Amino acid sequence: DAGVIQSPRHEVTEMGQEVTLRCKPISGHNSLFWYRQTMMRGLELLIYFNNNVPIDDSGMPEDRFSAKMPNASFSTLKIQPSEPRDSAVYFCASSHLWGQGAGETQYFGPGTRLLVL
């Protein structure tokens, strides 16, 4: 298995532009997570999906952020318009949740390093 795949790996954009980050989870996993990592705030969960349905988006910082999961093998995180304070590494992770069982291992993608100028 190729693991969690994210694209692009690096993104440099100007303030006000739209940014779209992409993620392909591990095949067979039914949960997908978007995290943001910065030096100041550490690893923050932005949103997670289970069976393509958003379960908790309370970590999404503001309306400029949106995420979708149209099918089991693809998710996007969009920032529109982007701002310099959005600069961070964005990780996607996936896992398989069995029923309502306890947490299961989350496998992280390589991340997208975003720089908003």
Added chain:
Amino acid sequence: GENVEQHPSTLSVQEGDSAVIKCTYSDSASNYFPWYKQELGKRPQLIIDIRSNVGEKKDQRIAVTLNKTAKHFSLHITETQPEDSAVYFCAASKDNYGQNFVFGPGTRLSVLP
């Protein structure tokens, strides 16, 4: 909501010595506690985890202990090696429809040769 604290924030040890990182959590309902290692510029990777029905778990040089009463858990690395140098994150989560991990702020471990 859950709050996870982690100490120390930085830790330097001599190669061959042991390293211990401690985490505390606030939600007594939390019952799954993974530890992730993140090397510079890389993704976080699971190194060991423990569930609340177990007090200790060991995998070669790495062990994790859990004290549910005190709501803290610790990572122990013995015979440290330079390749153990990384940032280590603890996390806590609980049974629910989903797996909302709350991560600690991380500990930067440096193993000096």
